Structure formats: C-alpha cells, structure tokens
Amino acid sequence: MKNVKLHFTVFVCVLVAVGIVVSFAARSSRGQSSRATKKPPVQPTSRVTERTNSSAAFSAAAASNATFRNEVTWMFGGKQQRGWYLYDLLIGKTLNSDADSVTDDFAAKLASWKKKRGLNSDGVLDEPTLMALISQWQAARLKSRAAATPDQLITVPPSDFYDPGRAPELRQVERKTYDAYREMIAAAMADPELKLTSKGSYLKIISAFRSPEYQEQLRKKSPNSGSAGLAVNSPHFTGRALDIYVGGDPVDTKDANRALQVRTPAYQWLVRNAERFGFRPYFYEPWHWEYVR
DSSP: OHHHHHHHHHHHHHHHHHHHHHHHHHHHHHHHHHHHHOOOOOOTHHHHHHHHHHHHTTHHHHHHHHHHHHHOEEEETTEEEEOSGGGHHHHHHHHTOOSOTTSHHHHHHHHHHHHHTTSOOSOOOOHHHHHHHHHHHHHTSOSOOOOOOGGGEEEOOGGGBSSTTSOGGGSEEEHHHHHHHHHHHHHHHHOTTTOOOTTSOTTOEEEOOOOHHHHHHHHHHOTTSHHHHSOSSOGGGGTOEEEEOOSSSTTOOOHHHHHHHTTSHHHHHHHHHGGGGTEEEOTTOTTEEEEOO
C-alpha cells in the first residue's frame, strides 16, 4: 500500500513538472515571436532625402538662370531688351516666392508655375518663359483705352502731384481711381517700414489723364520713345492710369534708371501692396500703375 501511494505521489509530481515546462516554453515562444515580428520605428530619412534630391534637381536650372538673368535677349516695344534682372521683384510676386532669382528654390517655384501653364517644367527662365510671364502681366492691365469723359474726371490738388505747378487740365484723374489712390497713399503713410512723409515726393502723381491730342504732342517731342514708352493707344486716355514717383528720373526708360527705381522702398512697397487697392503694374515702367476695378 505504501508503494502505491509513493508511486502516485511521484506520478503527480512529474505531471506538475511537465506542465510547468510546457507553460514556460509556450510563453517563451510567444515572446520570441512577438519580438521577431515587431516592426522597427519608421525613420524620417526618406522625406529628407526626397526634399534634398528635389532641390538638387534644379541646380542646373539655377545656374542657367544666373546667366539668363543678365544675358537673355528678347524684343519688346520694337526694341531689343537684355536680361530680366529689372523684373526680379515682379517675377517673385507672380511665383509667390521670396527666394533669390538664381537659387534652386526659385527654379523649383518657376517649374511649378510653368507646369500649370503647359510649359516645360524645367525651372529655367529663358526667353519663351519670360514672354509667358509678360503675357500674364499685360493681360492683367486695363482692357479698354476709351478716353474718359469730363464728368468722369476730377481735378486733384497740386499737393498730390510730383510737380505741383502742373496745369489744372493735366491734374485730372478718374474719380474712382483717385479715391483708390488716396486710400493706397494713406496705407503707405501708415506703414512704419516705408517711413513715408507727406513732405516727400515719393508716390506723388507724375501724370494721370492725357487726352489723345496731348499724347500725340508728347510722341512728336520724343520720336524715339517707341510704343513701349509712349503708346499710340495709351491707358492714360482713361484717367485710370497713374505715373507715380518711385525715385530716380521720374519717367526715364533707360535700363540704368529703371534698375535704380526697382530697388527703391517705394517701388517695392507698390509691388507688394498696390494690388490690394486695385492697381496693376505696367512691368516695363516701374512708375506706371493702372486701376483695374
């Protein structure tokens, strides 16, 4: 009887031991399996690499732009033009880019703009691309050049003009245009970065309404001005085009003068802000702005 109890006790102990071993092995197996299948954390290197490669892809375009900016030749207003450096700020505004025009980032922005317009999205600002930009700028200007009628015009105070001694008939502006101009000047005066004062000449009106007859007189006095400088069908006929003083020689189209003008705070402020008040630029003349609302 004692032997039977002994054998039974041994048998139970063996069963318990086997159960413990099996249970431990199962837990161990599950732990190893879990560790083996667990995925490592995603590293952010792929996105960084993609951005770096994307930027590098436009290095060649940036190098081409550095050359074309000063050297590309094109025709406008019957005259050969050279480079697009005078229009850096307008181009940046169009592309919604603050990047320097000879950088990879600028080329990438330009590539996106060109792609949306069905052009080769290579990021290069060559002659066809410049013509596409100019076409967009010109399309935003006044559509009608019909001469303003007397009831549409208002004679504005001499203090609003660059030359306060200008004859009254040459100080006429279309009414809504003048209201928008005064609103714009008030905003410029209030801008602490511009530091404009009422005693200065910046942003004063140089010329506004011109009758077709007066425009023809100007053309006869400057026969070499070309259509880019003194148009036969001028937007000034409408009284909605304003020549505004931005620095330098007020209305001299020589490249050296325009290069000076596009660097002045007054011109740069207009590029950034004039559209809010309804004014669009004539790209070729930094001083010329048209009210299009």
